[in-house]
Amino acid sequence: MSKKDYMFIFHGGSYDGLSPDEVQKNMEKWFGWIEKLRNKGVYKAGEALEKTGKMLSQKNGKYIVDGPFAESKELVGGFFIVEAGSLDEAVEMAKDYPDFSNGGSVQVREVRVIPEP
Amino acid sequence: MNHSEAHQLAEHLFRREAGRIVSTLTRVFGIDRMELAEDVVQEALLKALQQWPYKRIPDNPSAWLMQVAKNRALDILRREQNFREKESAIVAEFDHHSTGEYEELFLENEIHDDQLRMMFACCHPSLSEESQVTLTLKTLCGFSSAEIARAFLTNEETINKRLVRAKQRLRDANVELEIPAGGELLSRLDAVLKAIYLLFNEGYKASHGDDLIRRELSDEAIHLCRVLMEHPAGKSPSASALLALMLLHAARFPARMDDQGNLLLLKMQNRSLWDRRMIVEGITYLDQSADGELITEYHLQAGIAACHCLAPSYEDTDWEKILMLYNMLIQANDSPVVLLNRAIALAKVQGPEAGVKTIEEIRSSKRLDSYYLLYAVLGELYFEMKRYEEAATHFRRALELTSVRSEQDFLSRKLEDVTKFNMN
Incomplete structure (x- = not known):
């Protein structure tokens, strides 16, 4: 079975009210998860995104610059790229995401590959 | 990367760092800005949480956190009008710490002093003992209000109110962040030791509440006492005695309960489970505590605990x-x-x-x-005297007087034993 790349997109979640100890425990879960993926040899990349940013769009030929984003619910906090044999397998890997309990969610998407002609 | 990144972080590192950074920032920005210090520390910790796993843990996590918190605090304060006049002095104060070849050593010493100043402020005589302990847990030990509430079996709102009142009182009383000197030092040190002792006891009273977090209270008390004793102003025979007392009690924690979580009396405990290393350390501090002429309650209690441990x-x-x-x-x-x-x-x-x-x-x-323990002990003594009926009467009375489950279970078992003997 050929491997494909999948992107995990992390949405929302709030760390409000976590104590320093809880922050550290959460971080340890993140390290544990990444380490597990690395040990399997499937972790390819990952980045965290700052909360600040702009939303750029165009209306009637004019640029509209919006933001920064007020609501963190929809905010993308970061992403991973992992290798998996199937979407199901990728979803299985995403189940270790540490922030479900903080209200976060993971979008799992296959990276499209344009076949060589 | 084959090694485990997570294991590079010392246990409770964030909790400890929160206490250190809040203490230092409060010294720099003033005691009336304690909340600002707490907020920026929280932001720094969250920033670490969102960055480190993707990259790596910085070589000096503590310095990283301090830097991020400090920058954030300055950002916020620069927006305030009246801050501008003081800014150059405050920035100079920071720069002072980040230049020169003795940077690291000096910084460490300063931060340590800051923690001590904060300890004296949190245990200021204008605060009730309850407030002293709560404020210490929040600012110095990095506990959240929710964690304190869990430990004290109360709700978060009560704790928040208590903290707000305590901070207000410190402001009203114009409490300085300082290490007291001269004649004042002794009495202020007594207050700090008392608060540490109360904190320890809060954790030591097992039998109800969230046991894990309560155990942590005792650990924090031991930690604070160590921090205190690393400083010449805090190093005293009474502090040694208190540390000895706490270590000699904590050493026996692992044997205090059976597999079902029932409290075990000293008599029933498996002594091989006691922490030998802690006992040795406790005895060492007890020896050190004999340095002065003063014999405090801590000395006597530590002496009793030592007899049991040995x-x-x-x-x-x-x-x-x-x-x-x-x-x-x-x-x-x-x-x-x-x-x-x-x-x-x-x-x-x-x-x-x-x-x-x-x-x-x-x-x-x-x-x-109406003190249940009194009847429990009487029951025990009558039992030893083989006066089983009287023993049963007292165990029954004790049982009526406690609502703590592990104690009820213990007394019920006692009562069954007595009944068996009484029939034979």
Whole structure:
């Protein structure tokens, strides 16, 4: 079975009210998860995104610059790229995401590959 | 990367760092900005959480956190009008710490002093003991209000209110962040030791509440006492005695409960589970505590704890020495628990009859008619005297008086034992 790349997109979640100890425990879960993926040899990349940013769009030929984003619910906090044999397998890997309990969610998407002609 | 990144972080590192950074930022920005310090520390920790896993843990995590928190605090303060005048002085204060070849050492010393100043402020005599302990946990130990509430079996709102009031009182009283000197040092140090002692006891009273977090209270108390003693101003025979006392009690934590979570009396504990390393350390501090002329309650309690820790078995305990220490202790502290414990030691030395007689005296003089432990001990002594009916009566009375489950279970088992003996 050929491997494909999948992107995990992390949405929302709030760390409000976590104590320093809880922050550290959460971080340890993140390290544990990444380490597990690395040990399997499937972790390819990952980045965290700052909360600040702009939303750029165009209306009637004019640029509209919006933001920064007020609501963190929809905010993308970061992403991973992992290798998996199937979407199901990728979803299985995403189940270790540490922030479900903080209200976060993971979008799992296959990276499209344009076949060589 | 094959090694585990997560294991590079010391246990409770964030909690400890939060306390250190809040102390330093509060010194720089003033005690009235304590909340700002707490907020920016929280932001720094969250920033670490969102960055480190993707990259790596910085070489010096503590310095990273301090830097991020400091920058954020300056960002916020720069937006305030009246801050501009003071800014250059404050920035200079920071720069002062980040130049020169002794940077690291100096910084460490300063931060350590800051923690001590904060300790003295949190245990300021203008605050109630309850507020002192709560504020210490929040600012110095990095506990959240929710965690404190869990430990004290109350709700978060109560804790938040208590914290707001305590901070207000410190502002009203113009409390300075300082290490007291001269004659004031001793009395202020006493207050700090008392707060640490109360914190430890809060964790030591097992039997109800969230046991894990309560155990952490005791660990924090030990940690604070160590921080205190690393400083010349805090290093005193009383502090050594308190640390000894806490270590000699904490050493026995692992044996205090059976597999079902029932509390075990000293007599029933598996002594091989006691933490030998802690006992050795406790004894070392107890030796150090004999340096001065003063004998505090901590000295006596630590001495009693040492007798238990060093005894090969319950029966082979130096009860005479324990009784002697209790005889001294009741001069300073005649609380029911101390009196009862003395009566137990007395019963061991002079026989159960003497114990019963003393407890009956305590009952009438202290009007302790509804104290369950008194009846539990009486039951035990009558049992030893093979007066099973009286033993049963007292165990039953004790059972009526406690609502704590592990104690109820314990007494029920006692009552069953007595009934068995009584029938034979």
